[in-house]
Amino acid sequence: MNASIGKPRLLFDFHGGIHPPQNKTLSNQRPIRPAPLPAQLILPLNMHLGAPAKPVVQVGDEVLKGQKIAEAQGAVSLPVHAPTSGKVVAIGPRPIQHPSGLDAPCIVIEPDGREQWCELHPLPDWRTCCPPSALIPRLREAGVAGMGGAGFPSAVKLSPRAEHPIEQLVINAVECEPYITADDMLMRERADQIIAGVEILRHILNPKEVIVGIEDNKPQAIEAMRRAATGSGIEIAVVPTKYPSGGEKQLIYMLTGKEVPSGGIPAQVGVVCHNTGTALAIHRAIVFGEPLISRVTTLTGKALREPGNMEVLLGTPVSALLDAAGADMNRIGRLVMGGPMMGFTLHSSAIPVVKTTNCILAATAEELPPPATEQPCIRCGSCADVCPADLLPQQLFWYSKNQDLERAQQYNLMDCIECGACAYVCPSHIPLVQYYRFAKGEVRKEMAEQQKADRARQRFEARQDRLAKEQAEKEARRKARLEGSKPAAASGVDVAALKAASLEASAAYKAAVKALKAAEAEGSDQVAALASDVEQLKAKADAAKAAVRDAGNAPAAPVVDVAALKAASLEASAAYKAAVKALKEAEAAGQDVTALRTEADALKAKADAAKAAVRDAGPATAKAAPVQPATAEQPAAEKADDGAERAQKMKALKTAFNMSHKHFKEATAALEHAEREGADNLEELRKQVERFKLKADKAKAALGLLVDQAKADMRASGSDLKSLKIEAAQTEAAARQKARELEAARVKGDDERINVLSRELDALQREAQVAAGALKAATDEQGLADA
Amino acid sequence: MSLITVTSPHATRSGNHTGAFMRQVVYATIPGIVVMTWLFGWGTLFNLMIAIPAALLAEAAVLKARGYNVRFALRDWSAVVTAVLLALAIPPTSPWWLIVIGIIAAIVVAKQLYGGLGMNPFNPAMVGYVVLLISFPLEMTRWIGPHEAPSWFDSFRMVLASANVDAFTGATPLDSFRTWAGNAEQLQALPILHGEFASLGWEWVNIAFLIGGLYLLARKIISWHIPVAMLAGMALIALPFWLFDDARYASPLFHLFSGAAMFGAFFIATDPVSAATSRYGRLIYGALIGVLVWIIRSHGGYPDAVAFAVLLMNLAAPTIDYYTQPRTYGHHRAKRGATR
Incomplete structure (x- = not known):
């Protein structure tokens, strides 16, 4: 007798668990029968966990049984194969097994009934033919996925990292969910093939132990497996019936006493876990070269006249199976894919069977009655008593319901395996798992947003660096250009140095x-x-500029350097504008402005002179000629005067608008407050709001008019695209800077500062928008002019 | 075929609802009610007959005012449980208005004003009890001496507040012990302190509630943690003091079978809403109630202390829970009170 049968394994009992009615005899009374070939097979491109496959066939293509019709995309992905020979009739969205009821891309095949296989590449001598790792890509190409739960690509699990040597290979044959008997029947009928598959897994992973865990409610399966495993050294461990002992983490703990770390994978504790059905699929994939194109699915529920297990081609619509099992459609109250504890309801019977579909439960309304009305939680703690993860579900419920995600995470929300034991026992009929799913979704969303924000920040910083670099390069180029255009410095005056100083x-x-x-x-x-x-x-700046000009002009006189003159003119006008600005500001601040005004006048004169010089020099160069006269026609002085006046007006209007807008906002807030409080001066407040709004609108309209005028003027003068650009960039950068400061303040939680900063940020963003708008308008104009 | 789409799990335990839980609690008080009626006369039953309708009325009124489905909410039986527990806690000599005031304090103030079932931080029955004890100390301490049960007519007159209650009342064992603590001779001589194995009469009351409690444990309505911890805490602190000076301190057995010890351990402290909820938390919670009961009984101003001890620990329950999270699967250690 085999040693592994002789000594019973020391089992570890996990906390909690429940004993719901098994209902397994409903479906394990008759042998596995083949399901009929349906009229159409619908093959989702994402039957597994990971990236969806990419179709490699087209509508109208004839395909053979086992032919690859979609290829894997990326490391965690699997190909899709034609389950039978036939014709591709459609590639497009169809309803699938998604819990949210979403459609997903599928390949639809119309079988021709000939069941004609494509060429297969069997490998009966897998032990000797090649190194074990060479088998892994074959499993991937055969589309083998975990057939018990999530459908994780098996090949990925078979390539553990070197730092996690595999000690135990656990085969999950527990099948703890009520109703489901697919693995039970598979083991009864095909134990040899399962053990053969386990041998392949052992060959690849080379673990110290191989343990098959089976619940003690399947005596026939245990017997069959023991017989098949005789002499192989594969241990058949019988675990007591308790839901959810078939949960991967729970089974690993029961058999090995090891706990999979939170957020980790079994390989981290030296364990790899595969499902029985997967072991069988692996056997077929290696020894016969057959891809995964069919599986055994339990058809059960009291609405079926002939429940049982069927060998189903992937892609077979549920409706075809229900027909085959003699479903009484009028009695089906709930159609569940999977078991009654963790399965999800189907909204349509057109949904196809996929690699993970272990059960179709057509339950009557008496079997699975509609959920009862939720009552308040009385913290009875039944949920905590049955939680297999040793969580405090009642606390999680409280925090999930209140969306206190931080607290929920502190109570290890993310360690919930959604087994449903808590909701099963809850006397108040609270759909606890639904609350946890919601909260988990929120947590994931928050994490994703955090990641997105991080990425955005990185991008922004990279962009800032790039802009700075570009600026520096531009500067360097400009310098180089100036240096190049500089005539031989006969006088020995270094114009470039002067320029830099300026x-x-x-x-x-x-x-x-x-x-x-x-x-x-x-x-x-x-x-x-x-x-x-x-x-x-x-x-100082003026002096420097003058020096530059003088130095530039002196040698330029004989040659008439238009470019230099132009640059000088621009500079002069910029200086003038700056002076006007300063003047305005000084005025606003109520300071003595006479000096500034004189200065501004002087600068204007300079600017005019410079412009005149450009104009004079202009005709000499043909290129400048067509542009210059337009500017020259209008007396520059007048224009500048206009500009200054308008700017002043604009500023006043802006202030007026800001003030009235602020008043408007305040009044609105007051009104809202009053409305909440039910104050009796509502009418008055409303009127006030109207008044302020009117004022703000008026100011805004006037301001807009003025801005437009100014823009038009600016455009007419063909000037200042650059300054606009600079202004736009500056305001944008300032806004970003402010946003960053604000974020920092938020992190620190300084409320007052947050308020101040967010106000400032608003203002800056507005400014940035205005600047960007102006720039765009100017650019457009320029573009037109160029054309 | 009309399919409903709901999230898993689809199966729920049948016959499993709050009302059934609560009914079991009421059933479990029956042995206690029987013994109390036998010892103290019909007053206990009159208390119940007034308390239950009063509680249902008060609950219905507030639920209606709060816009709830009254019929549906009343079916959770929580008001009945509160009424029964309060009716059993107050003396069988109480006039009707005392009970009504207690019920209003328990249902309206302690329970519904805090948000109704599941939201009350304090045990409603004990809030009602303490309100009465502080407001009407005389009425609340007039217990009938054991085996001196008045006739049903006398009990009825007490309820109507028209009987000479003093003719029937006597000091309870805890009261007597407190009065004569330190006087060994007197303690020896008092018959009320010497029943079969603990205090006279009250030992049977406690045994009856112990039986009810064991029933609740067997039906898995309550977990063993709180009652066992509370009784153990009480006995363990009583033991050394009793060994040290048995004239001043009562024996552990006396403590365990006097006053509201068993009633408190199995019916009051186990109120899940206001108790600690984790396994370790329940042990700490129960043990500290036991210790507090002993401290107040031995050194406080009141003869019995279950109500005060429970309310005090209600205050501490959230903190206890915060520091007693179990270690979740896959975690090296429990996150106990560690923030961020």
């Missing part, structure tokens, strides 16, 4: 202006000091 000075000036603005916005008392700083810097 740029530096103007950058410093701009930064100072920014600081001043910020200080003003915050109402800081350093405004005056900052303003004087700005002025000094501006003076």
Whole structure:
């Protein structure tokens, strides 16, 4: 007698578990019979866990039995094979076994009834022909997936990492769910083939032990398996009947005392677990070269006249099986794919059998009555007593219901295996598993969003780097160009150096202006000091510019360097604009503006002079000629005046709009509050809201008009695409910076700061939008002009 | 063929609902009710007859006001359980209004105002009891001496508050012990302290509730953790003190079979809504109730202490649960109170 039969294995009992009525005799009284060939076979491209397969046939193609019709995509994926010979009649979405009732892409085959096999590549000498690892790709090509539960590609499980040597190979023949007898019947009738498949698995994995776990309610199967395993060293372990002892984690613990780490896989504790049906499929795939094209499925339930197990071609619609089992369609209250504990209801009987379909349960309304009304949880703890994962389901329920995901996760929500034991015993009829599924979905969503945010941040940072680099390159190019266009520096004045100095000075000036603005916005008392700083810097910048101009002009005079002149002109006008801006700001701040005004005037004069110089020089170069006159026709001074005035107006309008908008918002909030409170001055408040809204709208409209005008003008002057670009980029960058700060504040949880920052961010985003809009308009215009 | 689509599991245990659980609790009090009626007369039954309709009425009124389906909600029997427990806790000499006030405090305030069944942090019956004990200390401590049961007519007059209750009342064993603690001779001489094996009369009340409790355990309505821990906690703390000075401290056996010890252990402390819920948590919860009962009985201002001990531990239950999570499958150790 075999030693493995002699000594019973020491079993570890997992916590909890339930003993629902078995109802197995309904379907295990007659042998496995072949299911009839249906009119159509519907083969989902995703019968397994992982990436869906990609079709390699087309509508109208003739296919042979066992021919590959879709190929695996990626590491965790499997091909799909034609279960019989026939013709591909459609490739498209069909209802499938998805719990949400979604359609999914399928290949539909119309059988020709000839059952003509394609060429197979059997490997009866698998022990000697090749190294064990060479068998793994064959299993993948044969489309072998876990046939007990999730349909995980078996080949993936057979290539464990080197750091996890496999000690035990566990074959899950427990079949603990009520009603299902597919594995039971398979073991009774085909134990030899199952053991042969287990031998192949052992050959590939080379474990220390091979244990087949069978529940003690299948004496005939145990007997058959023991007989088949005699002399092989494969141990048949009988485990007590208790749901969910067939759960992978529970079975591994029962047989080995090892716990699969939370969030991990069995290989991490040196265990690989396969289903009996899978072992059989592996045997057929290696020894006969047959791909996985059929499986044994239990047809059961009291609405069937002839329940039992059938050898079903994958893709057979459930309706065909129900017909074959003599279903009384009027009595079916619930059609379940899988068992009554973990299966899911089908919304249509057109859904096809797939690799994981171990059972079709056509239950009457008396068998599986509609769910009772949910009552309040009384924390009786029955659920905790039966939980096989040793969770506290009543707490999980509480936190899931309240969407307190953090707490739910702390109570190990993600370790729930959704076996349904808790909901089975709940006296208050709470659909607990449904709550956990929902909460898990929310947690996953949150994780995905977090990942997305992380990726977005990385992308953003990469983009910032790239922009900075581009900017630097552009700068370098510009410098190089200036250097190139610079005439021989007879006077010995280094124009490039001067230019750089000038740029530096103007950058410093701009930064100072920014600081001043910020200080003003915050109402800081350093405004005056900052303003004087700005002025000094501006003076410096101007001086630097003048130096550049002088240096540039001196040698340029004889040659008439239009480009240099143009650049100088642009600079001068930029300086003028900056001065106007500073002036405005100073005015707004209520400072002494005379000096600034004089300066602005002086700069304007300079700018005009520069423009005039360009104009003068213009005709000399043919290229510049057509563009320049347009600008030249309008007196520059007038235009600039217009611009300044408008800018001032615009600013005032903007302020007005912002104020009235703020008032409007405040009034709305007050109104809402009042409505909630049921205050009696609602009418008044409403009127107030209307008034503010009107005001805001008016200001906005006026502002819009002005902005449009300004844009039109800007376009007319053909100017400042670059400055617009810079402004747009700057505001955008500032907004991003602010967003990041805001995020940091959120993380810290500083409420006050969050408020301030989000307000600022709003403003910046608006500004960025405006700038982007203006830029776009200008670009479009430019594009048209170019055309 | 009209198919319903619902999520798994599709099977549920038949005959398994809250109302059935609660009914079992009511059935389990029957031995206690019988013994109390035998010892203290009809007052106990009158208490029940007033308490149950009052509780159902109060519950129905609040449920209606809260917009619930009253008939459906009443079927959970939770109001009846509260009424029975409160009726058994208050003296059989109580006038009708005392019971009604207690019921209102229990059902309306302690249960429904906190959100109804499953949401109350405190044991409703014990809140009702403590409200009465503090508000009407005289009425609440008038227990009938054992084997001096008044006739049903006298009991009826007590309910109507028109009888001379004092003619029938006497000190309870716990009361007597507290009064004479330290006086060994007197303790020896008091007959009420010497029944068959514990206090006179009350030992049978406790045995009756113990039988009811064992029934609940057998029917798996309650788990063993809380009652065993509570009784063990009480006995284990009583033992060394009793050995040290048996004139001042009562014996563990006396504690276990006096007052509301068994009633509290099997019927009050096991109220799942307000108790701790994890296995270890229930052990701690029960044991601390036992210790508190002994402390208050031996050193407090009240002769019995189950109500106070249970309410105090109700306060602690969420914290206990927080620190007693079981180790989940696949985790090295339990996440006990570890945040983030």
